[in-house]
Amino acid sequence: MTAPASPPLLPEEPAILDVRHAVRAWLARHRPAGGVVVALSGGADSLALTAAAVAEAPSVRAVVVDHRLQDGSAEVAAVAAARALELGCAGADVVAVDVTGRGGLEAAARAARYTALDAARAGHPVLLGHTLDDQAETVLLGLARGSGGRSIRGMAGYDAPWGRPLLGVRRDVTRRACAELGLVPHEDPHNSNPAFTRVRVRTEVLPLLEDALGGGVAAALARTAEQLREDGEVLDDLAERTVASARDGEDLLIEHLVHVPVAVRRRALRLWLLDLGAKALTDKQLRAVDDLVDRWRGQGGVALGGGRVGVRLVASRRRGRLSAGFVND
Numbered sequence: 001m002t003a004p005a006s007p008p009l010l011p012e013e014p015a016i017l018d019v020r021h022a023v024r025a026w027l028a029r030h031r032p033a034g035g036v037v038v039a040l041s042g043g044a045d046s047l048a049l050t051a052a053a054v055a056e057a058p059s060v061r062a063v064v065v066d067h068r069l070q071d072g073s074a075e076v077a078a079v080a081a082a083r084a085l086e087l088g089c090a091g092a093d094v095v096a097v098d099v100t101g102r103g104g105l106e107a108a109a110r111a112a113r114y115t116a117l118d119a120a121r122a123g124h125p126v127l128l129g130h131t132l133d134d135q136a137e138t139v140l141l142g143l144a145r146g147s148g149g150r151s152i153r154g155m156a157g158y159d160a161p162w163g164r165p166l167l168g169v170r171r172d173v174t175r176r177a178c179a180e181l182g183l184v185p186h187e188d189p190h191n192s193n194p195a196f197t198r199v200r201v202r203t204e205v206l207p208l209l210e211d212a213l214g215g216g217v218a219a220a221l222a223r224t225a226e227q228l229r230e231d232g233e234v235l236d237d238l239a240e241r242t243v244a245s246a247r248d249g250e251d252l253l254i255e256h257l258v259h260v261p262v263a264v265r266r267r268a269l270r271l272w273l274l275d276l277g278a279k280a281l282t283d284k285q286l287r288a289v290d291d292l293v294d295r296w297r298g299q300g301g302v303a304l305g306g307g308r309v310g311v312r313l314v315a316s317r318r319r320g321r322l323s324a325g326f327v328n329d
């Protein structure tokens with residue numbers, strides 16, 4: 001679909017101005033060379049994002065993914081694309097996908113969506129409508145599922161090509177922005193289905209925490225995620241340098257690892273093992289590999305998942321070197 005002659009001017013109301021400020025700040029920080037693509041679901045967050053992006057960015061194209069999982073999904077996608085053009089997007093494409101991947105419906109739909117968005121972005125960054133509330137939910141889910149700082153870092157403001165300008169904006173602000181613009185967002189029934197863990201975190205866990213702890217929990221979780229992300233990036237950088245200095249062929253030399261602070265060393269070991277093909281490393285496995293460096297008492301190798309049937313990756317220490325290789329089960 002192509003655009004009408006000139007985009008309508010947006011009203012100067014408080015909520016849409018907040019969303020515009022967030023998009024303006026993101027554009028100023030990341031300076032995308034040409035235009036941007038907005039991933040538009042038709043929900044309030046990405047609709048408000050689309051309106052704000054049109055007002056702030058030189059050129060905006062919307063891409064709507066039709067997951068074809070619900071009756072009438074093609075119609076919902078077509079309506080969203082039409083809204084995007086009315087708001088002034090230079091183009092609006094609907095991309096239909098087949099959700100066939102593994103790992104549950106939610107994960108499969110997400111994987112299909114990101115693949116489709118990546119294929120449709122024509123070299124431009126893709127802006128997503130994740131809000132501060134989404135970030136808080138992601139942190140809580142990460143806390144329950146994973147371990148260590150990495151799992152509660154939340155989503156990045158920019159992890160090319162994916163941009164998230166609204167991570168500091170509350171969800172109720174995007175809803176109000178849509179109301180100010182006279183837009184009626186699509187309400188995805190999945191977003192209120194308690195079969196999804198994220199929905200229960202949104203509708204039950206966070207409200208309870210806000211109530212019991214006296215408010216400000218979502219904002220505190222989002223702030224914590226941002227700080228952890230910043231700290232984590234420094235540690236990741238130090239870990240990369242540690243691997244570079246300790247590496248000898250495919251092995252790591254123990255003498256370059258023993259005096260490295262444990263927070264950096266475990267990250268370095270993780271990078272090294274992932275590079276060699278380890279999959280789904282657990283905290284327990286990493287600590288066991290770290291013990292080969294720091295608590296050496298002649299112990300045997302540490303078995304790690306390598307993602308292949310019948311073989312596993314084993315890390316072991318010999319003559320001052322750490323090495324890892326695949327062995328048959």
Ligand SMILES: Nc1ncnc2c1ncn2[C@@H]1O[C@H](COP(=O)(O)OP(=O)(O)OP(=O)(O)O)[C@@H](O)[C@H]1O
Binds near residue numbers: 063067130
């Ligand atoms: N079907 C889709 N087509 C294009 N982009 C999508 C689609 N679904 C989600 N997105 C993008 O991913 C972001 C986060 O997805 P999520 O499922 O959390 O959002 P939503 O609640 O469905 O919609 P919204 O965030 O727009 O209210 C959306 O804001 C949007 O940018």
